[in-house]
Amino acid sequence: MSIDFSHFDLSAAAFGEPVIELRGVSRVFGTQTVLRDISLTVQRGETLAVIGESGCGKSVMLKIMMKMLEPSHGDVDWFGKALRQRSERDIHRDRLKFGYLFQSAALFDSMTVFENVAFGLRHNTGMSDSQITQIVHERLRDVGLPQSASDKKPAELSGGMKKRVGLARALALNPEIVLYDEPTTGLDPIMTDIINELILRTCERQPVTSIVVTHEMSTVRKVADRVVMLYPLSRLQPDEPQIVFVGTAAEAFSSSDPRVSQFVHGQARERLQELAAA
């Protein structure tokens, strides 16, 4: 079998080549439509922030991008090739280029912190134990966890620590594309900034592409090249697009669309009444 490596030729990997593309993706759970006709292209090397209120489908969209959920309609492309047309083995190989930070951290609770971070390395590389130990400790240091944490089980960690272990695990394999689901939720302001810096540093290691779902405007300001805002379908007309904003962070903060400006400036106005009425 010949393998096409042309996508990963670094000289061709300049900014602008599509890495993940959603084409007309919809997702339905039971009777509830969560995503409707989403089309979005993520370019190589960019950092895309996804914002939108709780429950609008950000996590679902991220999982569809990663092929952990199937879209009900529409197609997902990785590196310009539709997932539908790929074999399972092909998908499996390309998936290793992705790192995914779960909103809930999703640590393996039967394993120690060390084993969690080491999992991808052990499972997919032939590295020796000492190499793995070195990488794991480096990753844990990057996210500000002391060496003493590495023998603990996830149940013994605080929420913010779990998040950081999840982040260390997502970055362990040096992925080309990192999907962060709320990397800083539940962290204190200092730790939030440390993680922001970590995301930035990871992005600088070209050609890393990042997609960051976040509610933290400091993260958006600091890391995002481009911002996408999703809106809950329940408050849209059937013909309105669900992506209500695409643009740079600066444009998002100066947007005249009330849906966007209220969100980025954190003003509720009459939303509580609306939410209760819905």
Next chain:
Amino acid sequence: MASVPALKPTNTLVHQLGQTVVEMTVAVGDLALFGAQVVRLILTGLPRRGVMTQTFYEIGVRSIPVVGVTGLFIGMVLAIQAYDQFHFLHMETKLGAAINASLVRELGPTLAAVMLAGRVGSAMAAELGTMRVTEQIDALKALGANPIQYLVVPRFLACFLLIPLLTAIADAIGILGGWMIGSQVLGIDSFYWWLHSKEFIAIYDVQCGLTKSFFFGGAIALVSCYQGFHCGAGAEGVGQASTRSFVWSFIAILVLDFFLGVFQSGLYYVLWPDPVSLF
């Protein structure tokens, strides 16, 4: 999972029955596909050694006590229960043969499997269900592991290979338990006890019993892992998956026992047309 065609919500008995039949058919089909996937993955390569040994230890070694107790009591109860009839016929010395035959052919494999469906099957369903609910199964995928290969293959192999071994242990302890009651409490002569057992029980009986337990082991693993993988949301979903895995494993054991029993008896008469009589 294949989707169940939505029927009109007309709630008559016939509709409910129809819906149930459709759902069951889909579930059985799904389970078969799941099993085929597991077998295919076993053929393409096994998970790391550490993963396998841990599962084998948990399922095999840690089940020895419950299986031993199960066997012991079946043997002892059979001796107590059957003694009166044999005594009435003045054939006490053949009690051992009857007990040992039913243990080896039927009760040992079936009851050991039921016990293990409770101890091992429910635990597997709950464990995998919790992993599903807390997104750990998604995390396995994200880290480049195939969840079926990583989670189901070791459990399937452990159940398939070790439940027959555990059954053999249950049989042996059951035979000892029956003999203990028979010779020590009921005062039956040990020499004739073993002599009649030896005459009456053929290797074929032992083979039949152990063959069944391979099937039981495979069924317990597939049903339980399937329930875990298709677990509903939250603690409630995990609880349901665990209960269901036991109920469906139990049903699978009974159904398999029936059909394998029919098959094995048929085979016996083909191989040895003159049956050996107990009396």
